Amino acid sequence: MDALTQLQTLLRDLFQLDLADLDFGLYRLFRLKRDEVEAFLTEQLPRRVAEAFQAAAGMEREVLEGEVDALAARIQREIAEDALLPDGDVRPDFRETKVKAARDLIAAYEAKRRQLQSVQASDAQQAEVFNHLYAFFSRYYEAGDFVPRRRYGSREAYAVPYNGEETSFYWANKDQHYVKTGEAFRDYAFTVEALEGSRRVRFVLTAASLPPGNTKGDTRYFFPLPVEATWDTEHATFDLPFHYRLPTEKEVEKYGRNSRFQEAVLQASLPDILKAVPDAALAGALAATVEEKGDERISLLFKRLRHFTRRNTTDYFIHRDLDGFLKREL
Numbered sequence: 001m002d003a004l005t006q007l008q009t010l011l012r013d014l015f016q017l018d019l020a021d022l023d024f025g026l027y028r029l030f031r032l033k034r035d036e037v038e039a040f041l042t043e044q045l046p047r048r049v050a051e052a053f054q055a056a057a058g059m060e061r062e063v064l065e066g067e068v069d070a071l072a073a074r075i076q077r078e079i080a081e082d083a084l085l086p087d088g089d090v091r092p093d094f095r096e097t098k099v100k101a102a103r104d105l106i107a108a109y110e111a112k113r114r115q116l117q118s119v120q121a122s123d124a125q126q127a128e129v130f131n132h133l134y135a136f137f138s139r140y141y142e143a144g145d146f147v148p149r150r151r152y153g154s155r156e157a158y159a160v161p162y163n164g165e166e167t168s169f170y171w172a173n174k175d176q177h178y179v180k181t182g183e184a185f186r187d188y189a190f191t192v193e194a195l196e197g198s199r200r201v202r203f204v205l206t207a208a209s210l211p212p213g214n215t216k217g218d219t220r221y222f223f224p225l226p227v228e229a230t231w232d233t234e235h236a237t238f239d240l241p242f243h244y245r246l247p248t249e250k251e252v253e254k255y256g257r258n259s260r261f262q263e264a265v266l267q268a269s270l271p272d273i274l275k276a277v278p279d280a281a282l283a284g285a286l287a288a289t290v291e292e293k294g295d296e297r298i299s300l301l302f303k304r305l306r307h308f309t310r311r312n313t314t315d316y317f318i319h320r321d322l323d324g325f326l327k328r329e330l
Contacts, residue, residue, distance in 0.1 A: 075105060079102050175319060177317065189203075193285070196281050198236065200236060223269075226272040
């Protein structure tokens, strides 16, 4: 993967373009802006970098042109007025002069002309810029959020803002607001494009057993209920209800008590959910593979189920001035 493609992939993840089919809340804005963001990544970003390099090359070219003109004037003044051809080349009969000072002057002139002709931004220089941008954004972005990721090395990796105070108290999550998952239990909807037209899928939380006071207690999980799913023919909408609760002993024995319990529940529910979809076009689209990670083939349905459960079970931070923070860090 080249440097530009690597950066574009990271920014697509950062702007969550793979979630543009979601049809609720803030994701509707992603959907509206998807084409603009994609155009920026594929067209404007490479063009802006190229233009910046051309501008830098233009300044260097201007300096070199002045130096070449000055050397040409010296040759015409110190050697002969007709020592240069109309195209700027040195006349062959003057190039073989035995005067060392004249030979040195001509050599300096020709070297400077070659340098002027070669002034242009190389692919390696542009790749270096894309690599720097990739390193910058990946330093603060991980799994859908901007976070202060710890880094270790021989040199300090972070600079603490300092305004001349004798002492300054600083913390990693300064200026960030903490959001608990218990406040995010909302319906989840996305649109699926099929040959016969658009279909809408909604994940609806119909019951939630929360810890007292919204504190962290025994781990609860999302359990889909395909037997209670409904299909609205008029609006082409499939509703899938969920319960958020503690697992039973039988479920613990079946899926195991580990960090992959939730994914095991979702994987086991996939066949029943697809059977509950009465629309063949929608069922086919949900079962289609959208990602491959090694030997794992991820269907659209499983991808959305996983995003739904993680979105509601992951605490996160929101920076109150992310634009200002990133500009300062950059």
